[in-house]
Amino acid sequence: MAGCLVLLAAAVVLGVRAAGREPTVTLLANWTGRDELNLRHAVIEPFERKYHVHVDYQGSSAESQVLGADVEAGTPPDVVVLTGPGELADYAGQKQLRPLDGLIPREDFSASWATPLADGHVYWFPLKADLKSIVWYPAGTSERGRLKARDEPAQWCVGMGSGATSGWPxxxxxxxxxxxQHGPRAYQSWVSGRLSWRSPEVRQAWTTWGRLMGAGTSPALLGRTLQTGYAQASAPVADVPRGCTLEHQASFIRTQSTAWQRADGRYDPSSRLIPGATADDAWEVSGDLVALLHTTPQAERLIRYLSSPAAQRAWAAAESAFSVDSKVPPATAGPTWHRTLATTLLSPAATHCFDASDAMPPTLRDAFAEATIEYLAHPARLGALLATLDTLRQAPGQTWLPSVCDQASAPAR
Incomplete structure (x- = not known):
């Protein structure tokens, strides 16, 4: 009888949806596969049960292209989740986004996460966050061993591939x-379009990376780097003998990579391994940001729900990820690496700066990613690459974020 009742209830729900009587909200995000299943189980299904609103979800790894086509066609989704505040700011400038004033608890998110634009409105907030200033290494690797590996380009686990967005690593x-190397002030100036790409600070960052990667020195190493997808870059760390030792990658890789799970991956703050580092407790961060494109009662209800501590906590638990909602404290259980990363993301003493390329205008972001691939193959072309990026920086009509760091005035040590 219980089984029959469940089937009957499901049939009624499907019948109501088919008749168009259940309100629907459309949601576009980049989660597919296992991530999509987690999202549906932890976030979407509880929302549908509680509010009797159907979520028509579309997941795509080419989300930016899908959204651009939908907006151009005049059929945008009600709600979107994007990783790039620069892209969202561009849509806000086109009047495609709706302000979230009164819909989300702004006081629960710091200004680096729910950034007010020049008009004073907030147009997005984070559903989940990741820490990026991290270098992963296998448990048992000594500090001396990590420093030795740092200076051997082949010991870095690197994969530049990511489909249409290749180059972002x-x-x-x-x-x-x-x-x-130069602290939040220089970083903020660069991301807001005030610091030239041809400046000594920016050039030093490129050449430091080039030395760590062995840019232009080994065709075999270059081939491995360019032909490997970012998600597969850590695979050699679990080989016998080990194929690489260090990976500069965001916090999400620890749970997504079976190689790091098998190697019991630990992490150093990247400042301990980057030559010439001077910043004090400064961290690059990224996030999946929720925005509203079409105002309906059910879309507003979904926005309120996704910004609630309950939804933030549920998604973070399902993904083993992190929330930066001040009302969702880090879990006291779980592995040490996870708890310390969660604490760092919420620490008021740390400086958190949003991923620079994600915060830049989309055209510059894409050109930056392409330039990193070109530089690895032909480091002698750096001057021309930086000149091209600087020309794009000065192009008129672009929307720049007023701030990407929550403590941009923090001093260097």
Whole structure:
């Protein structure tokens, strides 16, 4: 009888949806596969049960392209989750986004996460966050061993491939090096378009990365780096003998990579391994940011739900990820590496700076990613690459974020 009742209830739900009587909200994000299943189980299904609103979810690894086509066609989703505040700021400038005033608890998120634009409105907030100023290494690797591996390009686990967005692991490297070498003030100036790409600070970040990667020195190493996808870059760390030792990658890789799970991956703050680092407790961060494109009662209800501590906590638990909602404290259980990363993300003493390329105008972001690939193959072309990026920086009509660091005035040590 219980089984029959469950089937009957499911049939009624499907019948109501088919008749169009259940309100629907459309949601676009980049989660597919296992990530999509986690999202549905932890976030979407509880929302649907509680509010009797159907979520029409679309997941795509080419999310930016899908959203651009939908907006151009005049059929945007109600709600979108993007990793790039620069892209969202561009849509806000086109009047495609709706302000979230009164819909989200702004006081629960710091200004680096729910950034007010020049008009004073907030247009997005984070559903989940990751720390990026991290270098992973296998448990049992001594500090001396890590420093030795740092200076051997083949010991870095690097994969630049990521489909339409290939090259972003290189942008992460250069951004983090600039932040650690020159601090949040220089980083903020660069991300807001005021610091030239041809400046000594930016050039030093590129050349430091080039030396660590052995840019232009080994065709075999270059081939491995360019032909490997970022998600597979850590695979050699679990080989016997070990194929690489260190990986500069965001916090999400620890749970997504079976190689790091088998190697019991630990981490150092990247400042301990980046040559010439001077910044004090400065961290590059990234996030999946929720924005509203079409205002309906059910879309507003979904926005309120996703910004609630309950939804933030549920998604973080399902993904073994992190929330930066001040009302969702780090879990006291779990592995040490996870608890310390969660604490760092919420620490008021730390300086958190949003991923630079994600915060830049989309055209510059994409050109930056392409340039990192070109530089690895032809480091002698750096001057021309930086000149091209600087020309793009000065192009008129671009939207720049007023701030990407929550303590941009923090001093260097």
């Amino acid at each position: 290189g942008t992460d490297w250069i951004e983090d090096i600039l932040l650690q």
